[in-house]
Amino acid sequence: MKIHPVVLAGGRGERFWPLSRHERPKQLLPLVSEKPMVRETVDRLGDLAGPERVWVLTSADLRGAVQTVLADVPAAHIVGEPVAKNTAPAIALAAWWLRGEGPDAVVAVLPSDHRIEPPERFRSDLEAAARLARDERAVVTIGLRPTRPETGYGYIEAGDPAAPGSPARRVAAFREKPDPATAERYVSGGKHLWNGGMFLFTPETMLEELGAYAPEIAVLLKDVPDGPSHPGSADAVARFYEAAPSISIDYAVMERTKRALVLPASFAWDDLGSWAALGDVGGADASGNHARGETLLEDSSGVIAYSDQGLIAALGVKDLVIVRTGDVTLVCPRDRAQDVRTLVQRLKRDPSLARYL
Amino acid sequence: MKIHPVVLAGGRGERFWPLSRHERPKQLLPLVSEKPMVRETVDRLGDLAGPERVWVLTSADLRGAVQTVLADVPAAHIVGEPVAKNTAPAIALAAWWLRGEGPDAVVAVLPSDHRIEPPERFRSDLEAAARLARDERAVVTIGLRPTRPETGYGYIEAGDPAAPGSPARRVAAFREKPDPATAERYVSGGKHLWNGGMFLFTPETMLEELGAYAPEIAVLLKDVPDGPSHPGSADAVARFYEAAPSISIDYAVMERTKRALVLPASFAWDDLGSWAALGDVGGADASGNHARGETLLEDSSGVIAYSDQGLIAALGVKDLVIVRTGDVTLVCPRDRAQDVRTLVQRLKRDPSLARYL
Numbered sequence: 206m207k208i209h210p211v212v213l214a215g216g217r218g219e220r221f222w223p224l225s226r227h228e229r230p231k232q233l234l235p236l237v238s239e240k241p242m243v244r245e246t247v248d249r250l251g252d253l254a255g256p257e258r259v260w261v262l263t264s265a266d267l268r269g270a271v272q273t274v275l276a277d278v279p280a281a282h283i284v285g286e287p288v289a290k291n292t293a294p295a296i297a298l299a300a301w302w303l304r305g306e307g308p309d310a311v312v313a314v315l316p317s318d319h320r321i322e323p324p325e326r327f328r329s330d331l332e333a334a335a336r337l338a339r340d341e342r343a344v345v346t347i348g349l350r351p352t353r354p355e356t357g358y359g360y361i362e363a364g365d366p367a368a369p370g371s372p373a374r375r376v377a378a379f380r381e382k383p384d385p386a387t388a389e390r391y392v393s394g395g396k397h398l399w400n401g402g403m404f405l406f407t408p409e410t411m412l413e414e415l416g417a418y419a420p421e422i423a424v425l426l427k428d429v430p431d432g433p434s435h436p437g438s439a440d441a442v443a444r445f446y447e448a449a450p451s452i453s454i455d456y457a458v459m460e461r462t463k464r465a466l467v468l469p470a471s472f473a474w475d476d477l478g479s480w481a482a483l484g485d486v487g488g489a490d491a492s493g494n495h496a497r498g499e500t501l502l503e504d505s506s507g508v509i510a511y512s513d514q515g516l517i518a519a520l521g522v523k524d525l526v527i528v529r530t531g532d533v534t535l536v537c538p539r540d541r542a543q544d545v546r547t548l549v550q551r552l553k554r555d556p557s558l559a560r561y562l
Numbered sequence: 563m564k565i566h567p568v569v570l571a572g573g574r575g576e577r578f579w580p581l582s583r584h585e586r587p588k589q590l591l592p593l594v595s596e597k598p599m600v601r602e603t604v605d606r607l608g609d610l611a612g613p614e615r616v617w618v619l620t621s622a623d624l625r626g627a628v629q630t631v632l633a634d635v636p637a638a639h640i641v642g643e644p645v646a647k648n649t650a651p652a653i654a655l656a657a658w659w660l661r662g663e664g665p666d667a668v669v670a671v672l673p674s675d676h677r678i679e680p681p682e683r684f685r686s687d688l689e690a691a692a693r694l695a696r697d698e699r700a701v702v703t704i705g706l707r708p709t710r711p712e713t714g715y716g717y718i719e720a721g722d723p724a725a726p727g728s729p730a731r732r733v734a735a736f737r738e739k740p741d742p743a744t745a746e747r748y749v750s751g752g753k754h755l756w757n758g759g760m761f762l763f764t765p766e767t768m769l770e771e772l773g774a775y776a777p778e779i780a781v782l783l784k785d786v787p788d789g790p791s792h793p794g795s796a797d798a799v800a801r802f803y804e805a806a807p808s809i810s811i812d813y814a815v816m817e818r819t820k821r822a823l824v825l826p827a828s829f830a831w832d833d834l835g836s837w838a839a840l841g842d843v844g845g846a847d848a849s850g851n852h853a854r855g856e857t858l859l860e861d862s863s864g865v866i867a868y869s870d871q872g873l874i875a876a877l878g879v880k881d882l883v884i885v886r887t888g889d890v891t892l893v894c895p896r897d898r899a900q901d902v903r904t905l906v907q908r909l910k911r912d913p914s915l916a917r918y919l
Contacts, residue, residue, distance in 0.1 A: 223875065501915060503905055516890045518905050519894065521898040527893055535877075536875070537877035538878050552858070
C-alpha cells in the first residue's frame with residue numbers, strides 16, 4: 206500500500222488575525238509547535254509517506270510561501286489554485302493526477318491547520334483507514350470522538366459496522382453544524398463523530414463517485430493533462446478552476462455516496478478554530494495562563510498571551526486573549542475570540558488600515 | 563521683571579512604562595500633544611521667557627536626550643545631575659547661579675511632566691506669581707483647585723490674604739498626602755489647594771531661606787563657581803551633589819519659611835500620574851474610549867489605547883489600558899494603572915527581561 210497525502214492548504218484563517226495575515230495564513234504559522242502547521246502536517250506522516258510523495262493544494266499567491274516551508278516536497282506537487290473553489294475541485298484534480306499510481310495507491314486528503322496528537326496514533330489510524338479504502342474500495346473518513354457539544358463542527362452519524370468486528374462503520378448520515386441542543390444529543394448519544402475533513406480513497410474510487418455525484422466536475426477533468434508538469438498543464442488547470450463549481454467534497458460526494466465509511470480516531474484533535482483554542486492545547490501555568498513568547502503576567506489568570514516579537518505585560522486581567530505580532534496588538538475576551546473576523550472585516554472596509562490585513 | 567524658568571526634569575516616570583523607559587522617561591514623551599512634555603513645558607512659557615533663558619536640571623544620563631529635544635536652550639543651561647538628590651539641591655544650585663541677574667530676576671521652578679491648559683492662563687498666573695515673588699520677596703507657590711479628593715497629592719492650606727484684595731494667600735500649612743476622609747474634607751472645605759510643585763522666588767530670597775532652614779545645603783554652594791561654564795564647575799557640581807542631602811524643597815524650605823505665599827491657579831492641571839490620567843485629559847469618543855495612534859476599537863468602551871507604532875485592535879473589552887510601543891505591549895484595567903510600577907519592579911528582578919526597562 207502506498208499512501209499519497211494530499212494536503213489542503215488554501216484557507217485564510219482569519220480568526221487567527223493578526224498573526225494570520227493575508228500573506229501568511231494559519232497553516233503557515235507555528236501555532237502549536239515551533240513549526241508552521243503545514244510543515245507539522247507533513248512531518249506527522251513520518252514513515253507513512255515521505256515528503257517526495259506529498260501533494261499540496263494552496264492558493265496561487267501562497268504557493269511560494271508554502272514551497273519555502275516545504276522545500277523537500279517536489280515543487281510540481283505544490284499546486285497554486287488560481288481561484289478558491291472549496292474542496293471538491295481540488296480533491297478531484299488530485300485523484301485525476303494520481304490515477305496512474307497503481308492498485309496500491311491510496312489518497313489521503315488532510316487539512317493543513319489542525320492539531321493532532323500523538324503522531325503515532327494518527328499514523329496507525331491513517332494506515333488502517335488507507336487499508337480499508339483500498340480493500341473495500343470505500344471513501345473513508347476519520348471521525349473524531351466529540352469531547353464537547355461543539356456547534357461549529359459538522360458531525361458524522363455512524364451506522365452499522367463495516368464488517369463484523371471492524372472498528373469502521375458505515376456512514377448513516379453527514380450532519381451540518383447543529384444547534385446547541387442537537388449537539389448535546391449527539392455527544393451524549395455516542396453515535397456521532399466530528400467531521401475533521403480527512404478522507405481516504407483510491408483515485409479510481411473517487412473518480413467513479415465524482416462521475417456519479419458530481420459529473421459537472423468530473424467532465425472538466427478530461428481536459429486536464431496527466432500531471433502538473435505536462436505541456437499545457439498550467440493553462441488547463443486554470444481553465445479547470447475557472448469552470449469548476451465551488452463546492453465541498455462533503456456536499457459533492459460524501460453526503461451522497463453509498464461507499465462512505467467512518468473510522469473513529471484514537472488520537473486527540475482540535476481544528477484550532479480561534480485564539481481561544483490555544484487554551485485547550487495544554488501547557489497552562491498555575492493561574493491558567495497560556496503564554497507563548499516573552500510575557501510577564503502579573504496577578505492575571507486565564508490569559509492566552511502570544512507574542513512572536515517583544516514583550517506582553519499584563520497586570521490584573523482575566524480571561525483575555527492578548528496577541529502581539531510585528532505591527533499589531535490584539536486584545537479581546539477569550540469568549541469573543543470567534544469574532545476576531547469582525548475586526549478583519551472592519552480592516553477590509555478601511556483603506557487606511559488595510560495594510561494590517 | 564525677568565522670569566528665569568528652572569525646569570526640573572530628573573524623574574523616571576515608571577508608571578508610564580512601557581512608554582517611559584529608563585532612557586526615555588515621562589518628560590521626554592509626547593503624552594498630551596505631539597511634543598515631548600518637557601518641550602511643551604518650555605513652549606508653554608511663550609513670551610514670558612524665551613528658550614535662551616530656560617534652565618533644565620535632569621539626570622546626567624538623560625542630558626543628551628533633553629538637549630536634543632530642547633536644542634534652542636543653551637547647552638550650558640541643561641545640567642545633568644550625577645546623582646538624584648530630590649528637588650532642594652537642584653533649586654539651590656539654580657538660585658546660586660542666577661543670583662547675579664539683578665533685582666528684576668525671578669526664578670520659576672517648573673515640573674517638566676504635567677498637563678497645563680490653557681497656556682494663556684498659565685502665563686498670566688505665572689506672571690502674577692513672579693510679580694508677588696519680586697515685590698513681596700516671597701516664595702510663591704501656585705496652588706491648584708482640587709477637582710477630586712485625590713490622595714496621591716500634597717495639599718496647601720491657604721491662610722489670610724497676602725494683602726487686602728489680593729488673590730494670593732499666606733500659606734497656613736503644607737499637608738502631606740491625606741487619607742481619603744481627610745482628602746474629602748479638604749476638597750469640600752475650600753481652603754486647600756493641590757501642591758503642583760511650581761515655585762517662584764528671587765534668587766536672593768531662596769538663598770536666604772536656604773541659609774536659614776537648610777544650611778547644610780547652603781554651605782555647600784560656596785564651593786560652586788558662579789556658573790556651569792566656569793572653570794572647574796563640572797567637578798564642583800559633582801562634589802556638591804555628592805555631599806548634598808536628598809531632600810525636597812517642600813520639606814527643606816516651604817514647610818518652614820515665613821515667606822510662603824500661594825496663588826490659586828486659574829488654569830487646568832493634571833500631574834499625569836499614570837496611564838489612567840490620560841482618560842481625564844478629554845478627547846474621548848462616544849464610547850468613552852481614548853485613543854492615540856492607530857487603533858481599531860470594536861464593541862469596546864472606556865479603553866485608553868496608546869500606540870506609538872503599529873495597530874492596537876480591541877474587541878469586546880471595557881475600561882482597559884492598552885499600550886503598544888516598539889517592543890512592549892501592556893494591558894491592565896484602568897483602575898490598576900497605578901500598579902504598573904509593580905511590573906517595572908518585576909523586570910528589575912528578572913535579568914532575562916531587563917532590556918524592557
